[in-house]
Amino acid sequence: MGRVIVVTSGKGGVGKTTSTANLGTALALLGKTVVVVDADVGLRNLDIVMGLESRIVYTSMDVIDKQCELVKALVRDRRVDGLTLLAASQKNNKNDVQPAQMKAICDKLRSTHDFVLVDSPAGIERGFSNASAGADEAVVVTTPDVSAIRDADRIIGLLQHARIDPINLVLNRFSPELVGNGSMMDQADVVDILNINLIGIVPEDTGIITSTNRGIPLVYEESSEGAQAYMRIARRLTGQQIPIPDFAQKGLFTSILNWFTRKS
Amino acid sequence: MNISIRQLFGRKPKSSNIAKQRLKLVITQDRLDVDDRMMMRLQHELTEVLAKYFEFSMNSVQVSLKHEGNSCTLVADFPYKEAH
Numbered sequence: 097m098g099r100v101i102v103v104t105s106g107k108g109g110v111g112k113t114t115s116t117a118n119l120g121t122a123l124a125l126l127g128k129t130v131v132v133v134d135a136d137v138g139l140r141n142l143d144i145v146m147g148l149e150s151r152i153v154y155t156s157m158d159v160i161d162k163q164c165e166l167v168k169a170l171v172r173d174r175r176v177d178g179l180t181l182l183a184a185s186q187k188n189n190k191n192d193v194q195p196a197q198m199k200a201i202c203d204k205l206r207s208t209h210d211f212v213l214v215d216s217p218a219g220i221e222r223g224f225s226n227a228s229a230g231a232d233e234a235v236v237v238t239t240p241d242v243s244a245i246r247d248a249d250r251i252i253g254l255l256q257h258a259r260i261d262p263i264n265l266v267l268n269r270f271s272p273e274l275v276g277n278g279s280m281m282d283q284a285d286v287v288d289i290l291n292i293n294l295i296g297i298v299p300e301d302t303g304i305i306t307s308t309n310r311g312i313p314l315v316y317e318e319s320s321e322g323a324q325a326y327m328r329i330a331r332r333l334t335g336q337q338i339p340i341p342d343f344a345q346k347g348l349f350t351s352i353l354n355w356f357t358r359k360s
Numbered sequence: 361m362n363i364s365i366r367q368l369f370g371r372k373p374k375s376s377n378i379a380k381q382r383l384k385l386v387i388t389q390d391r392l393d394v395d396d397r398m399m400m401r402l403q404h405e406l407t408e409v410l411a412k413y414f415e416f417s418m419n420s421v422q423v424s425l426k427h428e429g430n431s432c433t434l435v436a437d438f439p440y441k442e443a444h
Contacts, residue, residue: 246383246387249390
């Protein structure tokens, strides 16, 4: 039986869809069978971020309406074995789907895949309840700014209420320089506030923009820091113990101070 | 120590620290579902009751929530009036 993981955040624009695309691809590259599900009915984007937009024929709505079999609605990603996408309908809206219907789809998908990653829409309304209905685990994506963290806390509360466990945190768009000069909260600050397990940090990487332009998930660009970060998170999701590197760059003064005060 | 040196040189506190403090406060309120109006009302009512028994300096009364890890404490400060 596969695992159903909802990728969510509360706030929009923090990198849910990018994270879903990259973690899905990364897990497939690790040899897992993965289906990524776009739960953002009416505002679908996972297909275009993954570069599969021209190949969508059926959506989850067609499956719910019994217009097509679930297997037939899955679009195979030809770049890697074992990765498929279930697109969301662009013509409908969130209220056209019931949480129980999403759960039924997730339950069916988990019987044939190792991982079912559900890309949740922003917000705490129906779209979120649909996306999390069939999930047993969650990955909460946040950026180190006040609004994203506040919204993440709200979402974590709702996930805990729904008994979704474990809830893992991805800290996205982390800037070592800004942390170094005290303009951005570091991972310890964020974990102290949100009080959940940090599964990975994705450093700010301009490669994300070009990879999204091209529709090729960043993880294929092995040399990029973002790609390596997503690969590490995928490995941690499979249970491997991989330490989180310390991205924060220390200022010259701190480095000298540390050198003098370091413990032997 | 760290802060006092920084203050000595007239540097502003780091904005990441300000962000963290502000977030902690607002998230505590979010989690408990309390807002500023309720805190003001609580402070007002507490003051009314305590004023029957003690004399304290009214303008330094403070009722606030303190957030530590997963737990949260209601802190009420009612400093005694200084004896003259």
